[in-house]
Amino acid sequence: xxxxxxxxxxxxxILRIPTGTFRGxxxxxKLVFAAAAAIVAFGVxxxxxxxxxxxxxxxxxxxxxxxRRMALFSLxxxxxxxxxxVVNTFLYPGAHDTLVVIGPLTATWSGATxxxxxxxxVVAFGLSAALFALTTSIDDLMVELxxxxxxxxGSYVVGSALGAVPRTLERAREVxxxxxxxxxxxxxxxxxxxxxxxxxxxxxxFGALGEVEERAMALEARAFTAPGRRTxxxxxxxxxRQRMIRWTFLVxxxxxxxxxxxxxxxxx
Amino acid sequence: xxxxxxxxxxxxxxxxxxLLSFRLALRKExxxxxxxxxxxxxxxxxxxxxxxxxxxxxxQGDQRPGLLSHxxxxxxxxxxxxxxxxAIAMNIALGYTTQKVLNLPIYLDSIGTILVGVVAGxxxxxxxxxxxxxxxxxxxxxxxxxxxxPFAITAGVIGFVSGIWGYLGVFxxxxxxxxxxxxxxxxxxxxxxxxxxxxxxxxxxxxxxxGGYPGWVYGAIVAIGAxxxxxxxxxVFIRRDAAGAWVAVAGAFTGSIxxxxxxxxxxxxxxxxxxxxxxxxxxxxxxxxxxxxxxSLGQGLLSDPIDKTITCFxxxxxxxxxxxxxxxxxxxxxRLVRIDDGSAVAGDGN
Numbered sequence: 001x002x003x004x005x006x007x008x009x010x011x012x013x014i015l016r017i018p019t020g021t022f023r024g025x026x027x028x029x030k031l032v033f034a035a036a037a038a039i040v041a042f043g044v045x046x047x048x049x050x051x052x053x054x055x056x057x058x059x060x061x062x063x064x065x066x067x068r069r070m071a072l073f074s075l076x077x078x079x080x081x082x083x084x085x086v087v088n089t090f091l092y093p094g095a096h097d098t099l100v101v102i103g104p105l106t107a108t109w110s111g112a113t114x115x116x117x118x119x120x121x122v123v124a125f126g127l128s129a130a131l132f133a134l135t136t137s138i139d140d141l142m143v144e145l146x147x148x149x150x151x152x153x154g155s156y157v158v159g160s161a162l163g164a165v166p167r168t169l170e171r172a173r174e175v176x177x178x179x180x181x182x183x184x185x186x187x188x189x190x191x192x193x194x195x196x197x198x199x200x201x202x203x204x205x206f207g208a209l210g211e212v213e214e215r216a217m218a219l220e221a222r223a224f225t226a227p228g229r230r231t232x233x234x235x236x237x238x239x240x241r242q243r244m245i246r247w248t249f250l251v252x253x254x255x256x257x258x259x260x261x262x263x264x265x266x267x268x
Numbered sequence: 269x270x271x272x273x274x275x276x277x278x279x280x281x282x283x284x285x286x287l288l289s290f291r292l293a294l295r296k297e298x299x300x301x302x303x304x305x306x307x308x309x310x311x312x313x314x315x316x317x318x319x320x321x322x323x324x325x326x327x328q329g330d331q332r333p334g335l336l337s338h339x340x341x342x343x344x345x346x347x348x349x350x351x352x353x354x355a356i357a358m359n360i361a362l363g364y365t366t367q368k369v370l371n372l373p374i375y376l377d378s379i380g381t382i383l384v385g386v387v388a389g390x391x392x393x394x395x396x397x398x399x400x401x402x403x404x405x406x407x408x409x410x411x412x413x414x415x416x417x418p419f420a421i422t423a424g425v426i427g428f429v430s431g432i433w434g435y436l437g438v439f440x441x442x443x444x445x446x447x448x449x450x451x452x453x454x455x456x457x458x459x460x461x462x463x464x465x466x467x468x469x470x471x472x473x474x475x476x477x478x479g480g481y482p483g484w485v486y487g488a489i490v491a492i493g494a495x496x497x498x499x500x501x502x503x504v505f506i507r508r509d510a511a512g513a514w515v516a517v518a519g520a521f522t523g524s525i526x527x528x529x530x531x532x533x534x535x536x537x538x539x540x541x542x543x544x545x546x547x548x549x550x551x552x553x554x555x556x557x558x559x560x561x562x563x564s565l566g567q568g569l570l571s572d573p574i575d576k577t578i579t580c581f582x583x584x585x586x587x588x589x590x591x592x593x594x595x596x597x598x599x600x601x602x603r604l605v606r607i608d609d610g611s612a613v614a615g616d617g618n
Contacts, residue, residue, distance in 0.1 A: 034406070042418070042537050083541040091554035093563075118539035129406050129417065138407065153344060157352045158399065162407055164357035172361045197376075201362060205379070205586055208354045213594060215350040224346055 014234045018140065022064035022131075026238045027141040028148070030132055032246045033060070036253035037128035041121050043257030050120035057127045066134040073130035074123060081119055088115035138162050140236060147232045152224070160215075168208060175203045343389035343431075343599050351388065351598075352396050355380030359400040374575045377416075381423055382430040382522075382576075382583050386439050387598040390431025397423030418537045422530045426576070429525055433518045437603040439587055442510040453504050456513035457497045460520050463573070464493045492574065503581070515584045519577030526576060527568030534568070535561040546571050 018024055041053035061067040089099075092111025099107040142155045176184075179199045219225075363377025381400060385393025398420045405417030433439065442452075496516070504512040534540055540560040541547045546567055553563035587595065592605040 038417075080538065080542065083547045084539050087541050087547060087551050087554065088539050091551055093554060093559040114539060122538060125417075133406055153349050156349060157356075157395075158403070160353035161356040161399065161403055164353050165360050165403070165407065168357040168361035169364060172365045176365065197366065200365065201379075201582060204361065205358060206589065208358055209586075209590060212347065212351045212354055215354075216347040219346050219350060224349075 010233060017237060018137065020064060020135075022060050023135045024237075026236055026242050027136050027144045028238075029242045029246055030136050031141065032249050034128045034132035036249040038125050039253040040256055041124040041128070043253070044260040045117075046260075047117060047120070049256070049260065050117060050124050053128065054120055054124035057124060057131055061127065061131050064131070064135050066131065069134055070127050070130040073134070074126045077122060077126045080122060084118045084122065085115045088112075088118060140234075143232060143234050144236055146230070147235070152230055156219075156224075164208075168204065171207060172200065172204050175200055340391055343391050345388075345599060347597055348384070348388040348392050348599065352384060352392060352399075355384045355396050356400045356403060358383075359396075360404050363404075374571070374578065376575065376579060376582075378423060378426050378576070378579050379582055379586075381427040382579055383586065385427045385430030386434035386583060386587070387595065387600055387604060388431070389434065389599055390428040393427030393429075393431040393434075394424040395427070397425075397427035418533050419530060421533065422526050425529050426522055426526050429522050430518075430580075433522075434600045434603060438511070438514045438518045439584055440511060440604055441588060441606055442514075443508055443606075444510045445508060449504060449508065449510055452510040452513035453501055456500060456517050459517045460493060460497060460500075463520050463524060464490075488570070492570075496574070496577065511584060512581070515580045516577055519580035520573045522580065523573030523576035524569065527565065527572040530572070531561060531565035531568050534564040540564045 022030070037053040037057050040049045043049060044052070058067065061070050089107045089111045090102075090105040092108050092114060095108035095110040097109040099109050099112060101107075138159070142150075142159050146152065146155045179196070184196045184199055358380035359377050362379055363375060366374065366376040377400070378397065381393060381397040384396040401416050401420035401423045405420075444452075500512060500516040504510060534542060540554075540563055541550055549567040549570060550563045553566045554560075558566060587604060595601050595604050598604070
C-alpha cells in the first residue's frame with residue numbers, strides 16, 4: 001500500500017471550457033438573454049419590442065458566428081410565418097383601409113401592419129431560441145443549474161429527456177419504415193393515415209415504457225434518493241459583470257413590458 | 269442560491285401573469301370571470317410546482333415535511349422521475365411524427381403528459397407538459413424555430429387536469445354489462461352534449477357586434493358531436509368497459525380547458541394562427557366576422573376537444589395493456605388497477 005503521491009488530475013472533458021465571444025458566457029447568462037429576448041419580443045407591443053429583440057439577437061448571433069445556422073433554424077417556422085402574413089393581411093377583423101383587392105379577398109393596411117409585426121415577433125423569438133440552442137451545450141447548462149441549487153431529479157429529467165428524444169424519434173422512424181414495408185399507407189387519405197397511427201404508436205410507446213422500470217431500478221441502485229448534494233467537479237466561469245448583466249436583462253425586460261402596458265400608444 | 273432561483277422564477281411568473289390579466293382586464297369584451305378562474309388555478313399551481321418539483325431538497329434530520337410538501341413529494345417517486353423523460357420524448361416524437369410525417373390535422377403531442385398525470389399526479393403531469401414544450405422549442409436540432417414554446421402553459425394545464433382525472437380513477441377499467449354499461453354512456457353523451465351546446469350558444473359568437481360564425485361551423489359541431497358520441501358508444505359496448513364513457517368526458521373537458529388557455533396565447537403571441545392545418549378554420553371564422561381572439565378560441569374549441577379525447581383514449585388503451593403489477597407501483601397505481609383483479613399490489617413497491 002503506497003499512498004497516492006500525485007494530486008488527482010481531473011479528466012479533460014471536465015476541465016474543457018467553452019470559449020468565444022458569445023459562446024464563452026456563462027450558460028445562465030445566455031439563458032437569461034434568450035428569456036429576455038422572448039419577453040421583450042412578445043410583451044412590448046407594436047414595432048419596438050420585436051425590432052429591439054431582433055436586432056439584439058442578430059448582433060449576438062453575428063458575434064458568436066452562428067448567424068447562418070440560426071437562419072437555417074428559422075426556416076422551420078416558414079409555414080407559421082406564411083400563415084401569419086396571409087391570414088392577417090387579408091382577414092384582419094374590423095379593418096377597412098384597403099390596400100389591394102385580389103378576387104374576393106381584400107388586403108388592408110392595418111392587417112398588413114399587424115401581420116408584419118407578428119412576423120418580426122415570431123422571427124425574433126425563433127432566432128433567440130436558435131441562438132441559445134446553437135451556442136449552449138445542454139450539459140453545461142444542467143451543470144450550472146445544479147451548482148446553483150437545481151436538485152438532481154430536475155437535472156436527471158431534463159438531461160435524460162434530451163437524450164431520449166432523438167432516440168425515440170429514430171425509433172418512430174424505424175417503426176414507420178417497418179410498418180410501411182408491411183403495407184402501412186402513409187400517403188393515402190386522412191382516414192388511411194389515421195389508421196396508420198395505431199401500428200406506429202403501439203411499438204414506440206411500449207418500447208419506451210419498458211425502459212422505465214429498468215431505469216428506476218438503476219437509479220435506486222445508484223443512491224438517487226440519498227440525502228445530500230452531489231459534488232460538481234465542472235465549474236464554468238462566471239463574473240460579477242455577467243451577474244449584473246443578467247439582473248439588468250431580467251429586470252429591464254419586465255420593466256419594458258410594464259412600461260409599454262402602462263403607456264399604450266407612446267411607442268411606435 | 270437555490271431559493272434565489274425559485275424566487276426569481278416565481279416573481280417572473282407572477283409579474284407575467286399579472287401583466288397578462290391587467291392587459292386583458294383593459295378590454296371590455298373579455299370575460300373577467302374566466303381570467304379570475306384561470307388566475308386562481310395558475311397561481312397555486314405555479315407556486316407548488318416551483319416550490320416542490322425540480323429541487324425537492326431532502327428534509328434534514330428529523331424535520332417533518334409539511335402537508336403540502338409531503339403531498340408534492342409523494343408524487344415524485346423515483347419511478348415517476350424515470351417515467352418523465354420517457355414521456356417527454358414520447359410527446360415530442362409522436363407529435364412530430366403525427367404532424368410532420370403523417371401530415372394529420374391533429375396534434376397528438378400530449379400522450380406522455382396525460383399518461384404521467386394519470387399515473388403520478390397533477391404536479392408531475394404539469395411539469396412533463398411544460399418541459400416537453402420548452403425542450404421542443406429550445407433543444408438543439410429538434411424543433412427550434414417551431415412555435416411550440418409559449419404553449420408550455422397550455423401543456424402544463426393539460427397535465428395538471430389529467431392528474432385530477434387520475435386521482436378520480438377515471439382511467440380504471442370498469443367492466444360492466446347491461447344497465448351499468450348504458451347509464452355511464454348516457455351520462456357521458458349528456459355531458460358532451462352540454463359542453464357542445466355551451467360552445468354552440470356562447471354569447472360572444474352570436475353577439476352581432478362581434479359577428480357570428482358562418483353556418484357550416486354549427487353544422488360541423490353537431491356532426492362531430494354525433495360521430496364522437498357514436499364512436500364512444502361503440503368503444504364502450506364492444507369492450508364492455510364503462511371506463512370509455514368517463515374517459516370521453518375527461519377528454520372533452522381537458523380539450524375545452526386547453527382551448528380556453530391556448531386562445532389568448534395564440535391571439536397575443538402569433539396573431540391568432542399556428543402555422544398548421546387548423547389555420548384554415550381560423551381564416552374561415554375571420555371571414556365570418558370573428559375578431560383575432562374569438563377566431564382562435566373558436567378554432568381551439570373545435571380542434572382541442574377532439575384531439576384530447578383521442579389522446580385520452582390512446583392513454584386508456586396503453587394503460588389497459590400495461591401489466592397491473594407495474595402500474596400499481598406508481599403513486600396513483602391503486603386508483604388505476606381494479607381491486608378485484610387479484611393482481612393489485614399493496615404499497616408502492618419501493
